[in-house]
Amino acid sequence: MTDIERTDVIVIGSGFGGAIPAYRLAAGGARVVVLERGPWLSAEDFDHDFRFGSAGTRAFEFTMGDGMNVLGGNCVGGGSVVYFAAMPRAPRFTFERRGGIGRPLWPGAVTRDTLDPWYDIVADALPISRNDWSDVTFSGGLFAAACAHAGRTANPVPAAVDRSTCVNCNWMMSGCRFDAKRSLLLNYIPAAVRHGADIRPLHEVQRLSRTADGGYRVHYDTVDEVDYRVVTGGGVLEAPVVIVAAGAAATPVILQRSEEELGAMPAAVGRYFSGNGERLNTAIVNEQRVREVLGLDRGDGRAYEAYQIGKGPVCASWDRLDGTLPEFHRHSLEQLYFPPGFGTILAQAPDATGPSWFGLEKKEILRRWQSWLTVFIMSEDDNEGVFGPPPPTGNAERISQQMLSRGPLSYRPTANTRAGWERADADVRDILERDGLSRVMPWSNDVIGAYTVHPLASCRIGDDPEISALDDRHELRGHPGVFVTDGSAVPAGLTVNPAFTIAALAERAVPGIVATLAERGVPVRYVTEAPGHAVSSRRPDRLAV
Amino acid sequence: MLDIAADLDASQVMTLEAYADTIIPGERRGPGDRAVAGAATGGGAVTSGALDLMLSPEGGLAGMLDSLAAGLDDHATGYARRTGRTLDPAVPPFVALPFPDRTALVATLTAPDCEEQEMWVALAMFSVMAWDTGAADHTTEALAAGHPGLTQMGFAGPDPDGLWRFPSYSYGRVLAPVHPMTTPLGDPA
Missing domain, CATH: 3.30.410 (Cholesterol Oxidase; domain 2)
Structure with a gap:
């Protein structure tokens, strides 16, 4: 086992939930590897073209389910590359929701007041x-x-749109050709790379297993850059801390598939999915x-x-x-x-x-x-979504070369x-x-059936272990050292676009991850500096595929 | 009939074209056109490239088109039997159905209580996309060639460099009172 590559932190996914901790932890001195299932695209790739095989199909994933269909990002930068960049804060009442079960859905520690400072950090970083x-x-x-x-x-x-460079072309769902939309490709991701984070596109994580010393191994396939159905290789990485941020339609599937080797998952993994109403x-x-x-x-x-x-x-x-x-x-x-x-x-x-x-x-x-x-x-839905048994690989069985797949979510x-x-x-x-x-x-x-562009809550934070998979520090119950920081951690529909809240929660989770790294023998500073604003999303030359 | 349909026989192509034409109907390509029912003016899904899109390697449907065509014709035969229609044996059964009957049959195949709903919906999605995105071709080329769907939708074209820009985009004035609880940053309270 000496040939297994080791690092300090493995981040699965590079959307808001992945890129934010990747930057903060890399800046604080951790060795960070980010495994992203999709390709690494930048402005010059974001063509204005509906043709199959263009940016619109390369960067997107449409996962059909039974009664619920999820449209999400599938590229470095995740949802931030394909989103509409509408970034309102969640209203105060949403943090007091009790849902159809009549129990608090959010942890007591998270309110609009306690989250506002983290919203502020994200607002400056993107900026909004x-x-x-x-x-x-x-x-x-x-x-x-x-x-x-x-x-x-x-x-x-x-x-999160730079109005001075936006041309109102409305092609932003295929990525922004003009770098006017402030995706993560213009802030957290280049900052993470600058601090040594190793971002590996076309790496699809399949499962986690445990090491003898309480760390984790992450098992991944590499996939072809055109036909995502084609597996080109694979490997294993090892680290004391893993951050799962594959998106609410994929994070629970990876954890479910890991159950055989990691042991039982909290009952809320793969349950309580919300399509944000x-x-x-x-x-x-x-x-x-x-x-x-x-x-x-x-x-x-x-x-x-x-x-x-x-x-x-x-x-x-x-x-x-x-x-x-x-x-x-x-x-x-x-x-x-x-x-x-x-x-x-x-x-x-x-x-x-x-x-x-x-x-x-x-x-x-x-x-x-x-x-x-x-x-x-x-609107406010009732967290009805449930994930069935995981498919053989990934989070869904792919139908098309890109974009179209069928997953185990029912709603x-x-x-x-x-x-x-x-x-x-x-x-x-x-x-x-x-x-x-x-x-x-x-x-x-x-x-x-129903559909959502904002999948949430399939591995959620909370105070009550019966209805939440994560504690209020985003650590997976029963599996210390595994954190979930993407939309799946958001407990319920927000009544507004959730990207800002996902990002604020990811920022809020970082100090806890820093503390856990220290406990696990990896001294990392918690860095408060803003990531800075890049003028171009052009991809750095240093790639380790 | 079509070069791109090399892996399908003419009968299968006609059946799939008739399905696409039921989803987004259009005018006939000529007097002998049986697949396109001619139920609507302007080009429909077929002349917008529906078969190209269904057959594209990127789409992932190509491998099941022969069984979809066969299934559609089986359903059409059953439909004709149930409704007492006599089908012209010179064309595939689905093609032989008049447009209103094609529509009625497709409505049952794509209904929530149909066990095969997913595959017929997928075929419908490709038909719609052919018409309103022209996704078998680059969009700039499709527009330049007068793509029937994009043209009928009034999809505005790009600048000479192939990129879209809209310099005029706003009424430029206050059009509603904002919510009284809006925060100084513009958020909901």
């Missing part, structure tokens, strides 16, 4: 900035004007009514016809983020762009006499695509979740159908 109305795109403006017309408020959403509605806008009722004009004779233009979600309705409302009555509504393909298939034609999601009437609404307005609901929405969706749907209609502004339909859940 307030948007003002001159940044709000036509689609965000239309949504805001409709909210105002309905007697409601609407907020420009804080975002997500759901989409598409409005087909009546251009004439937009002009007449809302007085909107682009200055070129068009009232709207601008679905394609923008930078994802920029405007949100937070009227129902009201802590005095009961659970499952609270949600945010966010104007959103979703590109063709994934962004159209589930949209339904209003008033359809035949099938609503395909066929003649669907084609008619597709022809009016520039007059679409998509509204993203983030049956409870009456609470369904009622929350219905209330939110009604809220969207109340705003957007008023005075004939548009016709609105929710995306169909009959075709593939």
Whole structure:
């Protein structure tokens, strides 16, 4: 066993949950290896192209499940590369959620007040900035004007986008060609590399096992850079501390597969998955009514016809983020762009006499695509998701060379979740159908079930061992030295975009990991310096594949 | 019929084209076109490259297309028997169904209570993507060639360097009151 490579910390995954501790620990003197399943792409790779094999399919993973489908990042930088960069803090009430089981879901140590300093650190690091109305795109403006017309408020959403270089191309789900979106490729990841972290793309971790001295071995396959179904090799790494941050659709699968050698996992590993209560509605806008009722004009004779233009979600309705409302009555509504393909298939034609999601009437609404307005609901679901037995490798069986796979997650929405969706749907209609502004339909859940771009809670923190897999330091119960710092650690749906909260929790977890490293004979300083801002996401030349 | 369909026979290609045309219908390619029902104006999924996409090595569906075509024709035969339709033996059974019957059959195959739902939905996804993304080709080339779906959607084109930019993007004025509890940083309280 002398030929097994050893390091101080192995980080599985390079999204917010992985890149943040990788930087902090490397800067503090630890030897850090990051194993990332996807490729390492940067701005020059982020082509504006729908073709299979372009950045859009290389960097994404669409994992189909039974009743729940997860869209997430699959590249160095993880979700930060493909996200829309909307970065609101979670409202105060969310940390007091009790869910359908009526028990506190969050650890007592985590509240909005205790998390705010960690949010501040992330906000400076990315950075995140307030948007003002001159940044709000036509689609965000239309949504805001409709909210105002309905007697409601609407907020420009804080975002990790450099407004001075953004060109409003709306290709950001395929990565940002212009490095305007502040992904992790522009801050934590280059800083981690600068401090010696070894980031290894196309390394798919399969399982963990234990060493005789209480450390861990991480077993991985390497995969082909074009056809991710093809295994090109594999290996083993050893370290006293492992950080699992493979994303909420993969972290529990790796841990479940490790159970045979590591021993029993906490019951909450692979349970309590939340899709962040997500759901989409598409409005087909009546251009004439937009002009007449809302007085909107682009200055070129068009009232709207601008679905394609923008930078994802920029405007949100937070009227129902009201802590005095009961659970499952609270949600945010966010104007959103979703590109063709994934962004159209589930949209339904209003008033359809035949099938609503395909066929003649669907084609008619597709022809009016520039007059679409998509509204993203983030509500409170009931943590219904459960992972079945792990597939042979990875977190899912791959169907396509890239992007499309089928995983073991099942999800049956409870009456609470369904009622929350219905209330939110009604809220969207109340705003957007008023005075004939548009016709609105929710995306169909009959075709593939529910879906989320923000998978959460499948290996969550908490105070109660019965319903949480991690303690409030993010350490896996019963397996000291294993930490989970990605979206799977977030206990429940947040009613807002979760990336900022995932990042803040990862920052908050670092001092505890530093302490554990010290206990395990690896002296590491806790470093508070910001990672700094790179001007280019260009990939460093030093690669160890 | 199509060079790219070298691994499928003409009958299988027709059946799969008829399926794609049921998902996003279009006008016929010519007077002898049986696969495309001609139920809608403008090009549909078939002329947008649905077969190219289904057959692409990247997509992962190519290996099961022959069994999907066979399955579709079996279902069409059963549908015709149940509904008393007589099918023209000159074309595959699914192609022989009139457009409303193709639609009705596809609705049952893609319904939540159909055991085969997942595979028919996958085939539908590729059909939709062919029309609204032209994913068998580079997007700039598809647009330049007048791709039927992207064109009918009004998908705006790129700058000369092949990248999209929208210099005009905002109404540029306050359009709603912000939530009274918004924090100084712009977050929910």
